[in-house]
Amino acid sequence: MESKVxxxxxxxxxxxxxxxxxxxxAKALRSKDINVTLIxxxxxxxxxxxxxxxxxxxxxxxxxxxxxxxxxxKSKNTKVLLGEVTxxxxxxxxxxMGDEKIPYDSLIVxxxxxxxYFGKDExxxxxxxxxxxxxxxxxxxxxxMAFEAAEKETDEEKRRALLTFVVVGGGxxxxxxxxxxxxxxxxILKEDFRNIDTHEAQVMLLEGMDRVLPPFAPELxxxxxxxxxxxGVTVVTKTFVTGIEGDIVTIKQGEETKQFxxxxxLWGAGVKASSxxxxxxxxxxxxxxxxxxxxxxxxxxxxxxPNIYVIGDLAHYAHQTGKPLPGxxxxxxxxxxxxxxxxxxxxxxxxxxxxxxxxxGSLAVxxxxxxxxxxxxxxxxxxxAWLFWLLVHIYYLVEFDNKLVVMIQWVWNYFTxxxxxxLITEKDNYVSVEANSKSDYYPPVNSNGAVNV
Amino acid sequence: MESKVxxxxxxxxxxxxxxxxxxxxAKALRSKDINVTLIxxxxxxxxxxxxxxxxxxxxxxxxxxxxxxxxxxKSKNTKVLLGEVTxxxxxxxxxxMGDEKIPYDSLIVxxxxxxxYFGKDExxxxxxxxxxxxxxxxxxxxxxMAFEAAEKETDEEKRRALLTFVVVGGGxxxxxxxxxxxxxxxxILKEDFRNIDTHEAQVMLLEGMDRVLPPFAPELxxxxxxxxxxxGVTVVTKTFVTGIEGDIVTIKQGEETKQFxxxxxLWGAGVKASSxxxxxxxxxxxxxxxxxxxxxxxxxxxxxxPNIYVIGDLAHYAHQTGKPLPGxxxxxxxxxxxxxxxxxxxxxxxxxxxxxxxxxGSLAVxxxxxxxxxxxxxxxxxxxAWLFWLLVHIYYLVEFDNKLVVMIQWVWNYFTxxxxxxLITEKDNYVSVEANSKSDYYPPVNSNGAVNV
Numbered sequence: 090m091e092s093k094v095x096x097x098x099x100x101x102x103x104x105x106x107x108x109x110x111x112x113x114x115a116k117a118l119r120s121k122d123i124n125v126t127l128i129x130x131x132x133x134x135x136x137x138x139x140x141x142x143x144x145x146x147x148x149x150x151x152x153x154x155x156x157x158x159x160x161x162x163k164s165k166n167t168k169v170l171l172g173e174v175t176x177x178x179x180x181x182x183x184x185x186m187g188d189e190k191i192p193y194d195s196l197i198v199x200x201x202x203x204x205x206y207f208g209k210d211e212x213x214x215x216x217x218x219x220x221x222x223x224x225x226x227x228x229x230x231x232x233x234m235a236f237e238a239a240e241k242e243t244d245e246e247k248r249r250a251l252l253t254f255v256v257v258g259g260g261x262x263x264x265x266x267x268x269x270x271x272x273x274x275x276x277i278l279k280e281d282f283r284n285i286d287t288h289e290a291q292v293m294l295l296e297g298m299d300r301v302l303p304p305f306a307p308e309l310x311x312x313x314x315x316x317x318x319x320x321g322v323t324v325v326t327k328t329f330v331t332g333i334e335g336d337i338v339t340i341k342q343g344e345e346t347k348q349f350x351x352x353x354x355l356w357g358a359g360v361k362a363s364s365x366x367x368x369x370x371x372x373x374x375x376x377x378x379x380x381x382x383x384x385x386x387x388x389x390x391x392x393x394x395p396n397i398y399v400i401g402d403l404a405h406y407a408h409q410t411g412k413p414l415p416g417x418x419x420x421x422x423x424x425x426x427x428x429x430x431x432x433x434x435x436x437x438x439x440x441x442x443x444x445x446x447x448x449x450g451s452l453a454v455x456x457x458x459x460x461x462x463x464x465x466x467x468x469x470x471x472x473x474a475w476l477f478w479l480l481v482h483i484y485y486l487v488e489f490d491n492k493l494v495v496m497i498q499w500v501w502n503y504f505t506x507x508x509x510x511x512l513i514t515e516k517d518n519y520v521s522v523e524a525n526s527k528s529d530y531y532p533p534v535n536s537n538g539a540v541n542v
Numbered sequence: 543m544e545s546k547v548x549x550x551x552x553x554x555x556x557x558x559x560x561x562x563x564x565x566x567x568a569k570a571l572r573s574k575d576i577n578v579t580l581i582x583x584x585x586x587x588x589x590x591x592x593x594x595x596x597x598x599x600x601x602x603x604x605x606x607x608x609x610x611x612x613x614x615x616k617s618k619n620t621k622v623l624l625g626e627v628t629x630x631x632x633x634x635x636x637x638x639m640g641d642e643k644i645p646y647d648s649l650i651v652x653x654x655x656x657x658x659y660f661g662k663d664e665x666x667x668x669x670x671x672x673x674x675x676x677x678x679x680x681x682x683x684x685x686x687m688a689f690e691a692a693e694k695e696t697d698e699e700k701r702r703a704l705l706t707f708v709v710v711g712g713g714x715x716x717x718x719x720x721x722x723x724x725x726x727x728x729x730i731l732k733e734d735f736r737n738i739d740t741h742e743a744q745v746m747l748l749e750g751m752d753r754v755l756p757p758f759a760p761e762l763x764x765x766x767x768x769x770x771x772x773x774g775v776t777v778v779t780k781t782f783v784t785g786i787e788g789d790i791v792t793i794k795q796g797e798e799t800k801q802f803x804x805x806x807x808l809w810g811a812g813v814k815a816s817s818x819x820x821x822x823x824x825x826x827x828x829x830x831x832x833x834x835x836x837x838x839x840x841x842x843x844x845x846x847x848p849n850i851y852v853i854g855d856l857a858h859y860a861h862q863t864g865k866p867l868p869g870x871x872x873x874x875x876x877x878x879x880x881x882x883x884x885x886x887x888x889x890x891x892x893x894x895x896x897x898x899x900x901x902x903g904s905l906a907v908x909x910x911x912x913x914x915x916x917x918x919x920x921x922x923x924x925x926x927a928w929l930f931w932l933l934v935h936i937y938y939l940v941e942f943d944n945k946l947v948v949m950i951q952w953v954w955n956y957f958t959x960x961x962x963x964x965l966i967t968e969k970d971n972y973v974s975v976e977a978n979s980k981s982d983y984y985p986p987v988n989s990n991g992a993v994n995v
């Protein structure tokens with residue numbers, strides 16, 4: 090973007106992270122006077138709320154992903170770079186992406202959260218979580234592989250372990266996963282096997298609190314548990330996982346400790362801030378909470394650095410209610426739009442009042458026929474809640490062809506009880522090319538530089 | 543399947559491979575008197591002709607895959623097992639899958655073909671081919687990664703290498719790939735980048751013969767080359783690749799040798815038989831051709847073993863014209879249906895005449911607006927050929943929801959010049975679980991065998 094001679098160069102905003110927070114900020118920053126650079130480790134925006142459907146074979150990754158360049162291609166003031174930001178230099182006002190320094194006038198960090206295994210990182214190998222496309226594909230592989238292996242297994246005890254699925258964590262992710270796996274086992278796949286009866290499968294949902302969906306209203310937790318049980322899920326509350334080793338899960342209920350074998354263990358129990366949070370804290374003196382989230386000011390900026398903002402799952406914002414806002418998509422979206430508006434207003438000399446989150450409600454779905462919806466003034470359950478859940482998610486999916494494809498897939502699945510995307514894809518053995526790996530992008534010097542033949 | 547006391551057990555047919563050959567055999571073998579076991583390394587049937595569209599970001603893998611169990615779930619006489627057959631014992635009439643021996647009355651081997659690098663297997667790392675879903679995802683990753691890297695690259699020579707794409711092999715696969723990449727570079731992605739002008743990209747198609755699509759009629763080769771050039775592809779014939787090392791491609795044109803740098807090299811130039819072909823030859827004394835394909839009798843069985851059949855890309859069948867039938871889907875489909883019919887007839891005491899392939903024609907598509915269709919009595923080119931190509935592929939896609947989703951994706955892409963499935967997905971670092979790896983399916987012995995908590 091060229092400046093006219095003598096005029097000030099446009100205000101340069103750098104956004105790190107293309108999730109709900111970063112993408113909504115970028116979209117709200119379309120302006121002639123602002124240049125935007127969006128940096129993400131991936132080339133697409135991922136609609137995480139539907140990731141569990143990729144893990145259980147209903148949707149393909151592309152159905153819930155939108156190439157960032159494509160979404161922003163009409164924003165001529167916006168550049169997208171594929172890379173990983175590993176450091177920030179607040180005094181020099183630049184970030185480090187690989188070897189490159191990217192200068193900024195305003196910086197927005199929205200790199201989100203990752204799994205937390207409460208210090209037991211060694212559990213990750215046995216109990217994958219669900220934050221990225223690769224997570225979902227790996228979960229999918231393990232789920233469907235378990236049925237395939239059970240079909241060939243002659244030993245009864247081993248087969249039982251293969252047909253035991255454990256989901257750890259009774260929040261929305263765990264509830265949605267457990268419901269979907271139960272539907273697979275007890276409905277979708279029941280005609281597909283000859284040696285096993287998929288009804289023999291056991292799908293367990295383990296939750297440490299006394300009810301599932303702890304952040305929801307208590308009556309909705311009751312409804313959710315009923316719906317889960319109706320689907321065939323064994324809901325076990327007041328239970329903590331104290332060990333995961335290979336296929337053996339160790340749990341603690343009150344004073345009792347138990348163990349059992351489960352081939353497929355899925356983690357939906359904890360998140361912590363992405364590692365850039367710690368870097369920010371070190372470089373700016375900002376404080377972090379126990380989960381590593383960066384504590385921000387009422388305008389979402391950092392204390393002492395009014396031009397650095399942290400939003401989304403990475404931010405700890407408690408000024409509104411005393412409790413930090415939850416790590417959900419609507420919070421990130423609203424924070425992103427607020428920061429964009431704030432920057433634009435500041436360029437005109439104005440300031441916005443403190444950020445105020447408008448909580449439009451919470452949703453969680455259970456299988457294909459039920460959901461719980463908490464709109465505050467109104468609560469919905471059952472089939473009507475499920476329709477509501479569908480419409481909201483379709484509405485917020487970015488990119489129209491995604492909406493269309495997902496709608497069709499859902500309608501099809503509903504009427505045929507089928508799952509179209511249940512591939513087991515293997516890991517390949519090609520050389521890995523990381524976003525910042527220097528050696529891959531610099532071809533060796535050759536004698537003939539010309540390409541024409 | 544239980545037999546009544548005193549009656550003969552049903553004839554057991556084992557089919558190895560769930561591609562076009564194996565799947566069409568299984569579908570044609572629905573019968574009360576026959577039990578079928580279909581064994582495949584993957585849990586889905588892959589519609590290979592559209593794999594290049596996964597590689598270039600138009601379709602998702604699930605759009606062109608059908609879970610085998612789902613396709614065959616209504617065939618109650620058919621069992622599907624996920625596994626790899628590594629050996630056959632013709633005298634004992636059984637196959638070895640992992641540690642398990644699977645007995646058969648009739649055996650059909652349809653394990654297809656894999657890439658051939660003409661003895662230079664070390665080229666595979668630098669120039670991936672296109673046979674599996676993972677191949678397509680890796681190709682996709684490299685193609686889109688090249689544009690992303692070019693966007694960040696400041697050195698002009700390196701950027702040029704990053705924007706150079708080479709497709710080796712001018713058969714249908716190479717032509718389709720080159721056309722699709724050219725469309726990406728010169729049409730679809732042109733608004734998405736700010737630092738690079740994707741028009742600077744160079745897309746080259748290298749072919750050893752004197753024209754592309756050598757098996758097609760000469761006038762169609764001419765049309766195809768024109769369409770490719772219109773799309774912006776640089777077609778280079780009478781050129782052989784003699785070296786691929788990192789990003790440097792060495793080619794030979796007549797007496798001249800040249801080298802140039804290309805970050806993305808894609809292989810569509812050669813196939814050879816899957817390894818089970820060699821095993822069959824050793825165990826039965828059957829002969830193989832130079833590409834490792836097993837030479838079969840006029841009824842597709844092996845000499846001396848009338849109950850072992852080889853079909854599809856793995857078979858060398860030359861009884862009809864003196865030249866072996868090509869490794870294309872319609873040949874595999876017809877051979878599969880023939881063998882199924884043959885087995886059913888033999889159970890009634892009848893024999894079928896020799897297999898006769900009905901060649902309905904050949905197709906190759908170039909981009910989104912052109913194709914060449916050779917129906918023998920009639921040839922089509924241009925837009926009308928492209929519509930024909932679309933309809934044929936939709937028709938043959940297994941599973942109705944795949945047809946619907948693919949149709950919608952194509953219509954959408956056509957009118958918006960967009961590519962919905964262009965994710966760059968990374969390789970994860972989970973422990974690999976192979977279909978036959980024993981350690982993963984047998985959980986360690988635990989003290990408490992019970993699962994109930």
